[in-house]
Amino acid sequence: MSDHLFYQSAVKLPTIARAEGIYAWDTEGNRHIDACSGAIVAQLGHAHPAIRDAMLAQLDKVAFAYRTQFENQPALDLADKLIDLVGGRYDRVFFSGGGSESVESALKLARQYWFSMGEPQRSVFIARKPSYHGSTMGALAMTSYTPLTQPFQPMFQLYPKISSPTQYRVPAGKSAEQYALECADELDAAIREVGAHNVAAFIAEPIGGASTGAEVPHDAYFARVREICSRHGILLILDEVMTGVGRTGRWFGFQHWNVEADILCLAKGLGAGYYPTSAIVTRAELTDPVLASGGFQHGYTYAGNPLACATALAVIGVIEREQLVENAASTGAYLRGLLEELATRHHFIGDVRGRGFLLAMEYVADRETKAPFDSSLKFGEQVTRCAREHGVIIYPRKSLMGETGDHTLIAPPLITTRAQCDEIANRLDDAFRALAL
Numbered sequence: 001m002s003d004h005l006f007y008q009s010a011v012k013l014p015t016i017a018r019a020e021g022i023y024a025w026d027t028e029g030n031r032h033i034d035a036c037s038g039a040i041v042a043q044l045g046h047a048h049p050a051i052r053d054a055m056l057a058q059l060d061k062v063a064f065a066y067r068t069q070f071e072n073q074p075a076l077d078l079a080d081k082l083i084d085l086v087g088g089r090y091d092r093v094f095f096s097g098g099g100s101e102s103v104e105s106a107l108k109l110a111r112q113y114w115f116s117m118g119e120p121q122r123s124v125f126i127a128r129k130p131s132y133h134g135s136t137m138g139a140l141a142m143t144s145y146t147p148l149t150q151p152f153q154p155m156f157q158l159y160p161k162i163s164s165p166t167q168y169r170v171p172a173g174k175s176a177e178q179y180a181l182e183c184a185d186e187l188d189a190a191i192r193e194v195g196a197h198n199v200a201a202f203i204a205e206p207i208g209g210a211s212t213g214a215e216v217p218h219d220a221y222f223a224r225v226r227e228i229c230s231r232h233g234i235l236l237i238l239d240e241v242m243t244g245v246g247r248t249g250r251w252f253g254f255q256h257w258n259v260e261a262d263i264l265c266l267a268k269g270l271g272a273g274y275y276p277t278s279a280i281v282t283r284a285e286l287t288d289p290v291l292a293s294g295g296f297q298h299g300y301t302y303a304g305n306p307l308a309c310a311t312a313l314a315v316i317g318v319i320e321r322e323q324l325v326e327n328a329a330s331t332g333a334y335l336r337g338l339l340e341e342l343a344t345r346h347h348f349i350g351d352v353r354g355r356g357f358l359l360a361m362e363y364v365a366d367r368e369t370k371a372p373f374d375s376s377l378k379f380g381e382q383v384t385r386c387a388r389e390h391g392v393i394i395y396p397r398k399s400l401m402g403e404t405g406d407h408t409l410i411a412p413p414l415i416t417t418r419a420q421c422d423e424i425a426n427r428l429d430d431a432f433r434a435l436a437l
C-alpha cells in the first residue's frame with residue numbers, strides 16, 4: 001500500500017472498487033451503504049446511467065472550453081435552468097468548481113458590488129458561530145469551527161460572528177421562537193456595532209450543515225434576518241452548498257421560509273459527485289454595476305466548462321423526472337421517524353433533527369442536561385467506525401464549535417427508498433447495540 005497520499009488524518013480506509021445506487025463495494029468485497037452521500041454530495045447515488053450517458057455524449061462533443069474564448073450551450077442552458085428553479089427575482093448565474101469557490105465568488109461579488117457603487121468602506125462580512133462555509137481563506141474567514149480556523153486565523157480578518165439558532169440547546173426559560181429571534185437580533189447588534197455603512201453582507205446556511213448537525217432554525221428566524229438586512233441595507237448571502245438541489249425536500253433550503261437572498265451559493269448536489277460544479281445565483285441589480293465598472297475581477301479555470309454544465313443539467317433532469325425532491329421530503333421524513341425510534345432505544349441519542357434527507361443525530365452523555373461526551377472519548381468517531389463495521393457510512397462532526405458535541409449526519413442519496421431506510425436504521429441499531437455503553 002502506498003504511503004504517499006495524505007488528507008486530514010493518517011487513518012487507513014478501505015479502498016473503493018465500485019459503487020452503484022446507494023451502495024459501494026471495497027476491494028475486499030465488503031458492501032457499504034452510502035448513508036451520507038459521500039460528503040452530502042451524491043444526490044443520485046452512484047453510477048446513474050442517465051448521467052453516464054450525458055457525460056459521454058458531452059465528452060464526444062467538447063469537454064473543455066474556456067469562458068473568455070467561447071460560450072458553450074450547456075453553460076447557457078444550465079444558467080437558464082437554475083434561474084427557472086430558484087424563481088423569485090434572481091436573473092444572473094456565475095459558475096465555479098466547488099463549494100468553497102462558490103462562497104469566495106459570493107463574497108467577492110458582494111465586495112465588488114459595494115466598491116462599484118461608490119461605497120468602498122463596506123468590507124465587513126458578518127457570519128454565524130458555529131458554521132462551515134469552506135476551506136479557502138475567504139470562506140474560512142466566514143467559518144466558525146475552531147479546529148479548522150484556529151491555525152489559520154492570523155492569516156485572515158476576524159469578522160463579527162453571531163450565534164447560530166439552535167433549537168436543541170435553547171437557554172432555559174426561553175421559547176424556541178424567542179431564542180431564534182434573539183439570535184437574529186444579534187445580527188442587528190453586530191451591524192450597529194461596526195456601523196451599517198461598513199457592512200457588505202451577512203452569510204448563513206439556511207439549515208445548518210456539518211458544523212451544527214442539520215440544525216433547522218425556528219420558522220420565525222429568517223423573516224427577522226431578512227428584515228434586519230433590508231433595514232440596514234446590507235446584502236444577504238445564503239450558503240446553499242449543502243442544502244441546495246433537493247437535499248432538504250425542497251429544491252433549495254430558502255424555500256422552506258421563502259426568504260429572498262441577494263446571492264445564493266450552490267455546489268455539492270449540483271454535480272452530484274459526477275463532476276465538480278458550483279454556482280452563485282444573484283440579480284442583475286448586483287452584477288450590472290460591477291460589469292459596468294470594469295468587470296468582475298474573479299474567476300476559475302474550470303468555471304462553466306461544457307462537461308461540468310452538461311453533467312449538472314443531466315443531474316437536474318433526473319431529479320425532476322424521478323421526482324427526487326418529493327422523495328427527499330417524504331422518504332426523508334420516514335427515515336427521520338426511524339431514527340427517532342432508535343433514540344427511544346439508545347439513551348445516548350440526545351436529538352434527531354433535520355429536513356428531507358439532511359438529517360442528524362446528536363449524541364450526549366446525559367439526555368436531561370444535554371451534556372456532551374468528553375471530547376477525549378471521540379464518541380462521534382466511535383459511532384462512525386462502528387456503523388462502518390455494520391456496513392453503513394455516516395458523517396461525524398462536532399456541534400459545539402468543532403470542539404465537543406458529537407453528531408453524525410445521516411444524509412443518503414435522494415434516490416433512497418423506504419426499504420433502504422429500514423436497512424440503514426436496522427444496521428445503525430445493531431451498531432449502537434455493539435457500542436455497548
Ligand SMILES: Cc1ncc(COP(=O)(O)O)c(C=O)c1O
Nearest residue numbers: 098099100132133134209241242
Ligand atoms: C455549507 C457549505 N459551504 C461550503 C462548503 C465547501 O464546499 P467544498 O468542500 O466543495 O469546497 C461546504 C462543504 O461541506 C458546506 O457544507
